[in-house]
Amino acid sequence: MHLGLALPFGDIGGDGKIVREFAELAEAEGYDGLTLADHVLGGNPKNPASGRAGGLGLFHDPFVAFGFIAACTKKVELSTQVLILAQRQTVLVAKQAASLDVLSGGRFRFGVGVGWNELEFVGLNENFHNRGKRSEEQVQVMKALWADPYVTFDGKWHHLPDAGINPRPPSRKIPLWFGGHMDVTLQRIAKWGDGWMMLSEPPGPKAVAEFDKLRRLVEAEGRDPASVGLEVWTSTGTGTEKDWREELIFWKKAGVTHVTLHNTFGGYHHKRMAGRSMTDHVDAMRRYRNAVADLL
Template sequence: MKLGVALPLGDVGGEPGTLREFAQAAEAEGYDDLMLPDHVLGVNAASRPGWDPARATSANLFHDPFVAFGFLAACTTRIGFSTQVLVLPQRQTVLVAKQAACLDVLCHGRFRLGIGVGWNEVEFAGLNEDFRNRGRRSEEQVQVLRALWAEPHVTFRGRWHRIEDAGLNPLPPRRRIPIWFGGHVDATLRRIAKWGDGWMMLAHPPGEEARRAFDTLRRHVEAEGRDPASVGIEVWVSTGSGAEEDWREEFRFWKSAGVTHVTLNNSYGRYHHRRIAGRSLVEHLDAMRRYRAAVADLL
């Protein structure tokens, strides 16, 4: 199993020295991946009575993942980078393909692209993209991404994209970048089964509901003629509740359920997830070290 950790920018801030220190500490501890979420615009909650306080606003800090990971690629040597998740349909597909390819070159193939369809209509309006067709459009976007990464010249004619014998330079070192999907509706699982390298699952705590969701994904993968073992599954954990033995028990469950990637996210507090009480860099580094030490022999 792979163990990653989320960069807690909302707590510790986004200064270059802070990012570098956290990333280098995670790499030194043996973490496999660094994770960043994605939002471009945050709403002014003061002008929107009734706005869900758990939803992102302009008060929440989000570095652009491609920029932040490009910086951290020069500060690290081994640890990977993962978006969880990049809101793909609010962006121009060819530009995302270019940005991802350049990042993958600069970090020597350490990048994994996690994508989702988003929920914030305000962002789509600001970026001049259609919120209503975002799910269907994302399917074609994935096809465009894979084509542009694989070949020096591409001709593509789809419903939303048209490329006439053109291509990217540079191309990713492996001529592909792993694409993982976030989301929990059946349409998402079917997209993963058809095009995805993995599923980033947040909604279900350890238990039979999670196992059933994983089994549903595997059935969809088999129906597409693919090997279910070729599609990874990722979950988030936290040190916000319990102690070392509790964390080990949860980790054992996820391992028995076939989870391939676990990401420690100590600053997320939705669904069943609990964030840690501390907000300082020192407290986050300590929690990160304690969790890795607790589960190291189970990896």
């Protein structure tokens, strides 16, 4: 199994020295991947209209941060979890992703989602209400630009007149994973995706049923379900080493291919860890990997 680690810059800070130190430590400890979330704007919490969008957490631009981290590390994978695709210009994102993949030596795994924060779409002058359908066309445009030197595309939202990007990914594709939990998300993965980042379900029958649903959809598209990866998040915020091992064993039996230790996420059933210092996070990542290393 692939073991990733979410970068906790909102806790430990995000200046260049800290980013370098934590990324190098994670790689030295044996983590296979580093992940970053994506938010461009946060609303003023004093403004009631901000709602869930209130507050300014520390979120580096993933392409900039991963470009820096790529130069600090040698082999660790770099993954967005997730980049909000529909609030960005498609061709520009394809170019940024390709550049990162080239500069990192093919280490980029591209997780995308549709987002929930309408405030960001307004600020970036993009339509929040058609973001799902528009993202489907975005995926097709990006995959074409990565594969071919020149692309002609005439869609509902995108029109390319025999043009291309340079550089392109060395393998002419970038692993494209989707976050989200609606049936339409699974349908998109079945058509275009290389994997699913599933956060909503704890270990149990419902999670297994969702995985099986995705596999059936992948088969219906004429693809091999084994070619589509499955990722879950975990945390040291609850349980002991014994509990962490039992959870990983369950996910492994369920066919999960990627597990990411995310110690700062508190959504759905996930619990963030109590500590917020660099020492707390380094200790947590060491404890977790030492506990499960023989199961990977």
